[in-house]
Amino acid sequence: MDNKKKNRIVVKIGSSSLTNPNGGLSHEKLIGHVDALAALRQAGHDVILVSSGAVAAGFTALGYPSRPVTIEGKQAAAAVGQGLLIQAYNERLGTHGLTAAQILLTRDDFAKRNRYHNAYNTLNELLKRGMIPIINENDCVAVDELTFGDNDMLSALVAGFLHADGLMILTDTDGLYDADPRSNPHARKFSLLHEITPEIEALAGGAGSSVGTGGMRSKINAAKFALSLGIDIFVGTGDGADKLLLILAGEGAGTYFRNEMQGSLKSHKQWIAFHADCAGRIEVDAGAASALLYGGKSLLPSGITDVVGSFLAGDVVEVWDTLGRRLGKGEVRYDANQLRQVKGESGPACQEVLGTSRIEAIHRDNWVTLYMEENKEETREEIIQ
Ligand SMILES: Nc1ncnc2c1ncn2[C@@H]1O[C@H](COP(=O)(O)OP(=O)(O)O)[C@@H](O)[C@H]1O
C-alpha cells in the first residue's frame, strides 16, 4: 500500500465492529466506518467493502435471544440483517454523496467461470462509476459446502480477484498477539510480519465475542492467502474518520503483513487455481512436466501419457506426472476423447486428428503451477507471473 498513489483497497469489517455485543446493528459504529470509507474514497482510492454483520444485526428482530445456531435461524437472521445493513450504509454514504452497491456471493459464484467473470466485470464497472461495492456472503442460500468459510477469506479472495493493493481487516482487537489478549493480559503484539510461519498460525485463536465467527485464526488464513498473491494486509482497529488513511500511511493500530513480492496472478489464473472444480486428470511424462514447471511452455499432446475422466473442452483438469506428483491445473482446449486420440502423438499427427495447428492440450495462458519443490523458489516465481 502506498498512500501517495491511487490504490485499490478492500476493507473488511467484522460483525463485532458493526453490532452490539447482544446483537442488533450499532448505528454509531457503522457511521464511524462509513465516514472513514468516505475519507479513503475522497482521497482518490478505489474502495471495496466486505461487510459481515447480517446475522448479528438481524437476529434480535426475529426474537432470538442470542446468535442463532441452526442453519435456518442464521439464514433468516441474515435475510433481515442484510437489509438493515445496506439501508444504514446507504443512509450514511449518502451524506458524503456516495452510493452503495450490494453484491452477495456464494462459493458457487466463484466456481462457475461465467459467474466469476461477471462478478469481476460488474465490480470493475461499479468502481469505474465511483460506487462503493459492499460484499457479503449470500447467507440465505449458502449451505455448508458452498460457503467461503468466513468473510475474512472472502475478503482475501476478493482482494486477489480485483488485484487490490491492500486489504484492511477491521476487527475488535488491535492486531495479532502471541496469545489471545482477551484471556492473556501479558500477550505481546506483532506490529509487522513478512511471512506467516506455522508458529504464527499456532498463536491465533478463535472468535473473541458472541457475534464474531472465525477469530484471529481465520484472519491469519486470509492474510496468508493474500500475502501469497503479493497483497499487503492490515489486521486491527481504529477510531475517527481518518483511521483508514492512517492505516494506509502505516500508522494504524494493528498488525501489518507485507512481503516483497511484486505482481499478482491474473484473475483468470486465480479462477483456475482457487475456484474451478476439476473435471478430470491428465498424466504427463518427465519432458512435459519439466516444460510446464520450468520452461513456461504449453502442454502438447506428445507429452500426455494418460487421460482420466470425461471432461469437455474448456473444463479445468489436474495434471500429474508419472511419479504421482500433482504439477498443477489447467483449462483444456480439447475434450477427454479428443485428447485420448492424440496422446503421445507428434505434431503433424495431432494436426490431422484435431484439424488445426493449435494443438496445445493446455495453453500456457491457462496453466497454473501448483507443485513446489522444497527450497525451489523459481517455481513460486512461476506461480506469481
Ligand atoms: N492471538 C490472538 N491475537 C489477537 N486476537 C486473538 C488472538 N487469538 C484469538 N483472538 C480473538 O480474535 C477476535 C477477533 O475475531 P472475531 O471475533 O472473529 O472478530 P470479527 O467479528 O471482527 O471477525 C478477538 O476479539 C480476539 O479475542
Ligand SMILES: N[C@@H](CCC(=O)OP(=O)(O)O)C(=O)O
Ligand atoms: N456473512 C456473515 C458473517 C460471517 C463472518 O465471517 O463474520 P465475522 O467473523 O464477524 O467477519 C454475516 O453477515 O453475518
